Amino acid sequence: MNYIKAFAPATVANVACGFDIFGFALDEPGDIVELRKRDEPGIIIKDIIGDEGRLPREPERNAVSVVMLKFLEHIGSTQGVEVTLHKNMPLGSGMGSSSASSVVGIFAINELLGRPLTQRELLPFAMEGERIACGAAHADNVGPSLLGGFVVIRSYSPLDVFKVKVPDELYCTLVHPDVEVNTKDARYILRNEVSLKNTISQMGNVAGLIAGLMQEDYDLVSRSMVDVIIEPVRSILIPEFDHVKQAALDSGALGCSISGAGPSMFALSRGRDTAERVAKTMSEAFGSVGITTKSYVSQINQQGPKVLETA
Known part of the structure; x- marks a missing residue:
């Protein structure tokens, strides 16, 4: 194999009460990378499409390529690679934009070189891409984007x-x-400190959300999608947050909160019809103050990244 084209999905992180420990993958949008082997050593970013020229082209400063550099060093390879990245979601979107780049990069080069590492072994490399992009090597975006499904980060040290x-x-x-x-x-x-009262409330919601998902108890999922620590602070950065959230709940959503760091917002619903209705009302709520939106509806993506083409 000399060429590969691969996709990695967007993600919703935190999932209301699970700051830095919960995340799940979506069917769309997502980033696409094209890798082609070079005869000479080294990684070259040939092109980045869709970023309006905002992302660095130096391999050691871009999330898609820094993970490849660390991967090649780890496996002791001098294989040269030419990279073309297709950014299919906005930067600073709260949809795991940087994590999709990190994951598609590490997934694609592992496939290109014959899978020397398992999918799960790629996770620490993907986290390093997050460190470059936002200063913190958190896994609640890269975890689900790489592994698919609804992911829990039980521990960072050791990573579990x-x-x-x-x-x-x-x-x-x-x-x-x-x-x-x-x-x-x-x-x-x-805030660096949280009250005991809020900590207890948040822990109850974390436990309730996991139990509700595993038991298919939608009422419990709904009651547990409450964030008393992060959402009250971050919501001030999102125009019309309360209005949009109430519109989602009024349309039948089980719960609604901030996706990642925002400004994207997500809602969980039972059934596609309800989710589509929620998308319409949330978009209309933003539109009532002149804010344009783009919406997506999908089940939880259980696959994660995938190969689109090889040669």
């Missing part, structure tokens, strides 16, 4: 990640308003 079974009728609505929230800024405004 597992997947949770979700109901087949569970659908996500993801709505991206045409505003930008910088992930570093969204982390900076968070």
Whole structure:
């Protein structure tokens, strides 16, 4: 194999109460990478399409390629690679844009070189892409994008990640308003200390959400999608947040919160019809104040990244 084209999906991280520990993958959107072997050593970013020239072209500074550099060093390879990245989601969107780049990069080069590492062994490399992009090597985006499904990060030291079974009728609505929230800024405004009362409440919701998903108890899922720690702080960065959230709930969503660091918002619903209706009302709520949106509806993507083409 001398050429590969691969896809890695967008993700919803935090999932209301699960800051930095919950995340799940979507069917779309996602990033696409094309890799071609070179005769000379080294990684070259040939082109990045869709970023409006905002992402660095130096391999050691871009999430899609820094993971490849670390991977090649780890396996002791001097294989040269030419990279073309297709960015199919906005930067600073709250949809795991940087993680999709990291995951598609590490997944594609592992496939191109004959899978020397397992999918799960690729996770620490993907996390390094997040460190380059936003300053923190968190796994709640790269975990689900790489492994698929609904992922829990039980521990970062040592890294302990597992997947949770979700109901087949569970659908996500993801709505991206045409505003930008910088992930570093969204982390900076968070408080370093949390009250005991809020900690207890959040722990109860975390446990309830996992139990609700595993038992297909939609009422429990709904009651547990409450974030008393992060959402009250970050929601001030999203115009019309309360209005949009209430519109989702009024349309039948089980719950609604911030996707990642925002400004995208997500809702979970039972059934595609409800999720489609929620997408319409959330978009209309943003539109009532002149904010344009793009929305996506999908089940939880259980596959993660995939190969699109080889040669």
